[in-house]
Amino acid sequence: TQLLEQSPQFLSIQEGENLTVYCNSSSVFSSLQWYRQEPGEGPVLLVTVVTGGEVKKLKRLTFQFGDARKDSSLHITAAQPGDTGLYLCAGVVRAGGTSYGKLTFGQGTILTVHP
């Protein structure tokens, strides 16, 4: 059972199109991060959302955290070939104990933007 469901897993679009990637869970997250990863490299942090209902913008990227802190979305406007990569959502489950704040990752979305 996947704790954090990310969709779609593959997305192939033309330059200029808009897209949205979703991450959903039945668990509450104390924080959620979005990363972008290119082949042969480590994930690079794009944003961290902490507050339910929070919206953050990073140029053409808009990130939302659900009111209940169980889901999040990444929306890209006017996608460009440079946006191509693996996008990963990851959250820290809101729980006590010795979880050390470990991240739970979604399955990832491979985005390809064609010129």
Place this chain on the structure above:
Amino acid sequence: GAVVSQHPSRVICKSGTSVKIECRSLDFQATTMFWYRQFPKKSLMLMATSNEGSKATYEQGVEKDKFLINHASLTLSTLTVTSAHPEDSSFYICSARRAGHSNQPQHFGDGTRLSIL
């Protein structure tokens, strides 16, 4: 910004060899570091949580004796793949989190491509 250095970036070795991978936080102290494994076009899979000065916490299904983790200082954790075999070939990635609240984001190294012949 926070920088995590992982070394080596690529290793090719014969079956039966033990391989050590280093993960360093360059400009911050990290009481906790994480080790992940990633298969092609797949997401990251947590292997273990490395805690400075104490034993690592392994995820279910990860062999402790196969993947030895040492976190001897606040800036260095090492993963040793012992007696590596072809099925251990993968992309291994470490991350480090600044000492403090668990909501601090993790910063990732650039990964190590391990190929066992």
